[in-house]
Amino acid sequence: MSGGVGSPSSEADTSNSEKKVKKEKQVCALCNVEIPPGPGSLQKHEAGKRHERMRAQCDAVEALAKRSVFIKIAPASAASPVEMETDGVLPAARSSKNDPRLRLQREEIERVMARFGKIERVLCRAESGHYAIVEYGRDEDAKLALAARSVLMSCASLDAAGAPAPIKMATVLVMERRVNFSAAAPIEKQRINVDEIVDAISRLVVGPSEDAYTAAIDKVIRYMVLSEEQLRDRALLAARLEEELRKYFANPTLTIFGSSITSIGTVDSDIDMCLMLSSSSSSTDAVSRRMQFLHEQRQRDKYTLLTGEASQFREKKVHVGEMRRLSGPDRVRFVSKMLNEVRKECSWMGVQRPVVDCRLPIVRFLLDREVLVDLSIDNAIGVAKSEYIRDLIKMDSSGRLRRMLIGLRFWALSNGLFDAQEKEHKGHFNAYMLNLLAISFLQSAGALPPFHHMETPSYGGVGGQWRIDFVVPPYSLERVEIHAFMKSFFIHMTTGVSLRESVIVGRTGEQLSLAAFIARFPSIIERPQQDGAAQPSSVSIANQAAGTFEFAVMNVQDPIEQSHNVTATLNEKYVRRMRHMAMRSLHAMKGEKDSFVSILSIEKRLARDSTTPSTSADVSMEENDSSRNASTATSIDRPLTSMVESVKADATVSICYPRERPVSQSALMRASSFVFEKILLAEQLEDPSSSCCNSTATAAKRRRALSEEARERADQSRGGMTMREGRADGEGTSLVSAASPPTEPALYNWGIYALPSRLWIGRRNVKRKLQKERAGREELEIESMVSLELLNGGEKSATVPLGHTTTSSPLSPILIVRVEFAFHSDAMMMRFHRLEGAPLDLVNVSHFLEGNGLLPKYAHSLLPLLMEENEKRVAAPSSADNAENKRPTSGGKRKHAEIEEPMEM
Structure with missing residues (x-):
């Protein structure tokens, strides 16, 4: 009897386990792609061409690894090669570090390691020189080198001041060369430990004469902003890469832009580089002009550039005229092809790939195995954008603009505004968006000078359609307190600001309605086809203006590329989160006026202090009418603190x-x-x-x-x-x-x-249940039923008149x-x-x-x-008996005594 009862349950358990197995994700470790569940799906993927190509590439890498060895300078505590283990590592010195003053020499490596066999290539790191890779022609030669486990080699050395010192003999370990077959291995970037920085700020002791916000942001700068030494290292990387590109291009210039030049870049930021080609001769004599003309007549076409061998470009370098014949994506593909040749010769350059399915095509690659580089071609307008922010910060004699931008960025970072959604790479805020929002806000208050061009014009962008010249006069934010700026900025972004139905002008900080913006900038707006039609909504305008200014959830015009909406990629979820965090920050600032920590990691802090009773302080929020009326002000003598008025609404x-x-x-x-x-x-x-x-x-x-x-x-x-x-x-x-x-x-x-009651808590599950039970009801009526059920403690609300409760006594x-x-x-x-x-x-x-x-x-x-x-x-005016003012049928009842009169405008 017991067996008969147990049999169905066991069968059910077996079927459930089979379903669970089917639902488990299958991932091809070689291609790093997710395979849909189902019988035979993995076998079908492995039989595909993509998997076969990846398998062939991995086989080639494995074959190269078998005939290669990895060598590095042994730790200083190495006693002798005899005491080493079979893997070539000292048992007592596994955690020891190499002597930083020793450097491997390529010539010495080739001389010593050649006794094991013929060497094809030596890959040696240029800066540190602590390790190298030696590639032999045969597997047997590599096995002989591995059998030796270590060799003695003369190494260059440096003294304490970094000057060259006498050559020293050192023990060099010989190990296997390891390879990684992950097609999309994650790039290990230096991460910013937000919790560590917040903890350091919370322990900061500020004197009575010091500004608490300034002291806290200075601490943030020491933790997460790029130092002068790191900026010099990035400049050296660019110079080294430019030297390699000179083998293939005539007169290349590699320029660093982005956060690396604005003085507010963080340690986890990538390096933005721009490759530009200049004319070979600037002379105006007739001979030079004739040579330039003949050279242009012999320029290679697109097909020759994209299909030619790298060796021919070494013999005859690529000139600026030839690159201009290519489209933006094709330029990136060609440069990626040349970088692949550079990578074969330089061990300090990692794998690269072209990214052409974006607004600005780039080549993305690694330098020194840890620095991610985004290389664009002929991106003069991008360089100008970064230089504009750099000059704004540089011309502020008080240094407060830099602190304001860094403080606002760390506030956004700690509150999750930079966290990308799962499986998505856009929708969240970035540093450039926040910088322009803050700069435009300060310009609207008259604290920053508006954007001005220079007397001599300079153009950039596709076809040179935008002027990229500008001049920033000296100014000072000495009269603007950082606390007042952040409070006013939060108020401005949470109240009285219609983000979707207005546009923030990047050059003056004005906030214009859509109609006023279209009237002021008709050249970047595509007019509707029908003449005399009513003003379209923001959605229809966005559809009609494809390729020009793209209207979105938030609209911020770029000060240089005026057809670009900087916040066009923002997701509505992040806009709501930004405003919500700003409201919570305002509430925190009312309770702790001099605490920068109070507005950082708000959700974590609330979760940690959930048992603490809330303070009785008000939420400081205002309409900010004065800022909107004074949006065209340009005087920098007006203090920003005048914008912080008395609270008009909570x-x-x-x-x-x-x-x-x-x-x-x-x-x-x-x-x-x-x-x-x-x-x-x-x-x-x-x-x-x-x-x-x-x-x-x-x-x-x-x-x-x-x-x-x-x-x-x-x-x-x-x-x-x-x-x-x-x-x-x-x-x-x-x-x-x-x-x-x-x-x-x-x-x-x-x-x-x-x-x-708090009827905004726990609505989701109740709404789902009522939508199933009351299918066909209006959505607003469902929402009302949800509120009634939550108020009545889960009782059914179908028989309760809308707008009434079933409680026997009024709730407090x-x-x-x-x-x-x-x-x-x-x-x-x-x-x-x-x-x-x-x-x-x-x-x-x-x-x-x-x-x-x-x-x-x-x-x-x-x-x-x-x-x-x-x-x-x-x-048809109603009679006195019919004076009740009824509401829509989906709603409750109006009170009979509320006879209303027309309002006057």
């Missing part, structure tokens, strides 16, 4: 105007408020500071005794500002029409609301806020003033509404229905 959520349809101001307010109430189940309270509350309207609101502190906050949130009371319905003026949208901000008070709210609506030229802001509750909850509320795109999505989906109801109401 949190702000922006909703861009829908440009595809005419929308009234009141409809957008009603739709946004409806989503806020429906999903967060916010309940309106009596406003003690409102002067427009009559007895009938007050009776419809829940009466709750606010604390004295909350009443003071309610009064302060109004702050003497002129605000109209909300709940208007008859407003029909379109925000998006032939006329321009309102330029002056309009402010409306919507009332005080209480949030019953976790958060009480005043809600206001502010209108600007490109977006409407839903502003929250915290009256009671934790500041962190308010930050999470704003991130939940805007970070997930929830509020704009559902508000825009409700607008057509609201506009249709508004048109019917205007055409």
Whole structure:
């Protein structure tokens, strides 16, 4: 009986294990590719041409390794060759280091190692000279050398000052040459240990007269910024590679650009190099011009360059005119072909490959087995971009711009803005994006000079279409505090900034709407085909302007290549994360004003201190109207600290105007408020500071005794500002029409609301379950059901009217806020003033509404229905008995006493 019961279960276990085996990933270790699961898939891959080519290459490498030996100078503690093990390593000196003052000599290697057989090639490292590879013509010769295990060889030596010293005899070990067959072996780059740097900053003791941010960033510079010695080493690598390229090219110049020349490059950064070819003669005499003309007539074509042998280019070097005949990808392929010849002769150059499926084709290779190099060809515009940032930093007599950019970069690094998504190589922020965002922000504040050309023009780019000359006058950021800059920058990026519907101009820092940007730069925008058509949305503009300025989630114009959107590759996920981290940083800065550590590794710190009660400090966020009005200011005498004004709102959520349809101001307010109430189940309270509350309207609101502190906050949130009371319905003026949208901000008070629970936590699984159970329901209605079920502790919400709870007694709210609506030229802001509750909850509320795109999505989906109801109401006014203002059918009920009047603009 027991066997009969156990049999089915054992069969089920066997089938489950077979399924697990089938689902396991299969990887070809030779080709380093993932093979889809299934019977015989691995055998099919191994029978393919790609695997066969890789197998042939590996066989050739194995054959070369068998007739080669690896030699290196023995550690200083080596006693004698007799005491060595069979592998040629001293047992007591495995961890000992080589004498750094000894150097191997190529001539001596060839003389000593030739006694074992005929040598074909010696690969010797040029700088350190501690090891070398000797390649013999036969396997038997290599076996004889390995049998010797060690040899005595005279080595060059240096004294303590680095000057040449007398030659010394040293023991040189002879070992097997090892090879690695990984087709995509990871490149071991020097990594920045963020936790170590944060820990070092946290232990930093700052005196009362010192600036805490300056001292902390100086510590960051010592840990992660390239030193002068490392920069000199990179320059030596470029000079050595340029000398090798002179064997194939006429008058080549290898220029380092990128972070290596800006003084803010980090130790984990690659080396960006640019290969440029110049004319062989600069003389203007008739003979030279004649020789140049004859040479151009004998230039080789594309086919000859791409298919010719390397030896012919040594005899007749490649000139600039011949390279110009090739397209960008073909130039990279040809240079990669020449670098392959260099690699055969130089052991200090690693494997290289051309990368042509990108915006700027490059050749990527390794130098000295550890430095990754991206080599571009004729990239004068890229060099100019790096030199512009370098000169901006150099001309600042205070040195604060360098600290600001490095501090902002380490903030982004510690908070995960540079972390690439799995299996993707784009979408995240990079250093150049952050640098331009910070520079443009400082320019808009008048702290940095705008971009200016020189009197003598210079051109670069494809066809020389962009001027790359510039001049940066001397200036000083002495009056700008680093703490004030970072706080103002976070405020600017989190509030009042419509990223998708505006463009940051790289030369002045102005933030223009899409329409204003198109009007100012018509040459880089592709106009729509239909004349007289309505202004298209950002998505349609991006499709029509393919190949010109590419509109995206965030739009930042490059100051030199003005058709390039620097942030075009950004993923919306990283933009939301950047704004979320900025909001959390502002909250931390309110609690610890002089602590740079408080804004670093925020998520790790919150996870570590999750049991610590949150502080009662406010979240410092503002609309930053003054910065937008003063975006064209160019005076560098104006201090940046003037931008840090008093707090206008604790949190702000922006909703861009829908440009595809005419929308009234009141409809957008009603739709946004409806989503806020429906999903967060916010309940309106009596406003003690409102002067427009009559007895009938007050009776419809829940009466709750606010604390004295909350009443003071309610009064302060109004702050003497002129605000109209909300709940208007008859407003029909379109925000998006032939006329321009309102330029002056309009402010409306919507009332005080209480949030019953943290309904933004744990929604995903509940929503999935309800979507299966209530298939066919509107998505907004599903979201409301999710909130009700979370509020009621998992009870079914299908029979509960939307907008109501099933709790027997009113819940104590976790958060009480005043809600206001502010209108600007490109977006409407839903502003929250915290009256009671934790500041962190308010930050999470704003991130939940805007970070997930929830509020704009559902508000825009409700607008057509609201506009249709508004048109019917205007055409046929309802009677007094029918004065109830109904909401959309997917929503709850409106309160009967809220009879609204049209708003005035």
